[in-house]
Amino acid sequence: MLRTGRRCSLTIAAVAIAAAAALPAAAQAKSITVNPADGACGADFTCSTLAQAAAIAVSGDVVTVANAIYRSAEFDEGGVTIVGSPSFAVDGTLTFSGTSGGVSKLQKAIISQQNGSNPGVAVGGGAGLQISDSAVLSVGGEGALFTAGTANKIERSVIASAGQSTPAVRVTSPDVSPAKKALLVESSIITGGLAGLSVNTGTNGLVIGSTAGDVDVTLRHVTAAGARGIVLDSTKAASGVLGSPVGNITANVVDSIVLNGTTKAAYGGIALVSPANSIGVSYTRTLDGGFNPDAVFANPSTRNYRLKAGSPAINAGGFTPGESTTDIDGEDRSGPTTDQGGDEFNPAPPPANAPTGTPVKGDGVAPAVVIKSPKHNQRIKITTTKTKTTKKKLKNGKTKTTKKKTTKRTPISISGTATDAAGIKGVIVTIQRTSAIKSKKKKSTKKKKSSKQKTKSTTSAKASQTTATTKKKCYWLDDKRGIKKRSCDRPILMLAKTDAKGNWRLDIAKKLRFSPARFRIIVLGGDNSGAVGNTAASKDAIHKFSLVRK
Numbered sequence: 001m002l003r004t005g006r007r008c009s010l011t012i013a014a015v016a017i018a019a020a021a022a023l024p025a026a027a028q029a030k031s032i033t034v035n036p037a038d039g040a041c042g043a044d045f046t047c048s049t050l051a052q053a054a055a056i057a058v059s060g061d062v063v064t065v066a067n068a069i070y071r072s073a074e075f076d077e078g079g080v081t082i083v084g085s086p087s088f089a090v091d092g093t094l095t096f097s098g099t100s101g102g103v104s105k106l107q108k109a110i111i112s113q114q115n116g117s118n119p120g121v122a123v124g125g126g127a128g129l130q131i132s133d134s135a136v137l138s139v140g141g142e143g144a145l146f147t148a149g150t151a152n153k154i155e156r157s158v159i160a161s162a163g164q165s166t167p168a169v170r171v172t173s174p175d176v177s178p179a180k181k182a183l184l185v186e187s188s189i190i191t192g193g194l195a196g197l198s199v200n201t202g203t204n205g206l207v208i209g210s211t212a213g214d215v216d217v218t219l220r221h222v223t224a225a226g227a228r229g230i231v232l233d234s235t236k237a238a239s240g241v242l243g244s245p246v247g248n249i250t251a252n253v254v255d256s257i258v259l260n261g262t263t264k265a266a267y268g269g270i271a272l273v274s275p276a277n278s279i280g281v282s283y284t285r286t287l288d289g290g291f292n293p294d295a296v297f298a299n300p301s302t303r304n305y306r307l308k309a310g311s312p313a314i315n316a317g318g319f320t321p322g323e324s325t326t327d328i329d330g331e332d333r334s335g336p337t338t339d340q341g342g343d344e345f346n347p348a349p350p351p352a353n354a355p356t357g358t359p360v361k362g363d364g365v366a367p368a369v370v371i372k373s374p375k376h377n378q379r380i381k382i383t384t385t386k387t388k389t390t391k392k393k394l395k396n397g398k399t400k401t402t403k404k405k406t407t408k409r410t411p412i413s414i415s416g417t418a419t420d421a422a423g424i425k426g427v428i429v430t431i432q433r434t435s436a437i438k439s440k441k442k443k444s445t446k447k448k449k450s451s452k453q454k455t456k457s458t459t460s461a462k463a464s465q466t467t468a469t470t471k472k473k474c475y476w477l478d479d480k481r482g483i484k485k486r487s488c489d490r491p492i493l494m495l496a497k498t499d500a501k502g503n504w505r506l507d508i509a510k511k512l513r514f515s516p517a518r519f520r521i522i523v524l525g526g527d528n529s530g531a532v533g534n535t536a537a538s539k540d541a542i543h544k545f546s547l548v549r550k
Contacts, residue, residue, distance in 0.1 A: 029060030059101030078127025084108030161192035168192035196224025201247030202237025212247035229258030255317035257341035261289030313340035366533030367420035367525035437516035
């Protein structure tokens, strides 16, 4: 799971129905568009969520997704292409469970799974998935998890896990899955706590009777980083009595960089009972294990695994016919001499104002995103009243003056600027309602509470406060739907409109109605090299404002 959605009939003569059914799937393919501004999927196949699009998508369909942030979705049909326009984000997990219809494709996506140990992308269907030109992150699970399929591929992408005991990419073949699995990774950076890549077969350990399938993995121009670069483990794949070896692993690593080396652990077997399986690894023009990462990478302490000037990986690689001719940043890598790893070193400075969506090399430093409006601690009136004066001449020569007042909700917009040498990919805004503003009440004529009543009231208030703290719920503003109550660690992320110069703006829907309250705005930015965050001063990156009656 960076990872950061589904699925009309006419009465026709029976012969026409039969003819249509005989057509190949590609002939019946449709184009589906996803945009939050649209409603439920209609006859024109325009949807407002990825989940709606996934519900109607079948093999051959192309799902074009507008630049916004979406929730989790499951595509249970194979052969579906999901592509950003120019890119899209998912706050959750994208699941691909299709078993037939061809391999699905995920392109130009940013997936961020912030919920526990869930992966950013989960592939459990034999049809498989190809990820390209994307970024996938999970805070506690695998960035990408593959449990089925032989056509799986990751190309020109960053896959990461922030979990200390999880890999960025895992391919697993459990006991109940005898089919073969395979994964090809090209021109990518994969980084996790446990490993960049982990391959695991079997689950029963010494319990005889595993039917785990074999796994083949191929890495070409990949940077794999973690406590180990690659982990290959088939110790839990023990076949039945006098059976053939199961859960064998084969890894072919070419023109790559494997930080902290590769570990291998195969099942040793039991004589005359359960044969040993095997792990075969081949390295070609690959930097594996014992090297100083500071001499190779730009800034390994911050997981910036692009190459630095003078790196021994520069010009140390070759080219395999048929592989990607561009690196992770979209730069030329057509060979015959190339650099090792996912990044092709380019000493030229990046353009000052790179177009949004254009991959360029950066320094790993996040943009500086500044809030210009509203001003810090600004008070904004919820409604604005205008008076229109009209004058009309009467027949007697006198003039009649009429005044008409109209009250409308004041337009609310959040805007500012973002700057970065690598160009701005996008700006994300979160707005939290920190407290409601209560109206002043008239002095009460009721008798004061006794000390006993006060104690009871105070105790009740504290209990209520404790309960609220335990639940850890906050109020977040959704620019289209209003105030929503959800977990404090899951803010609503809103994508601002950003131009080529870095000016950004987020307009709150005019239909929304508000009560007096205080709010806090926090902004983050992403550049075209993949760096995300905000390097602006906190006084510019965090603003507070209030909505008031008068």
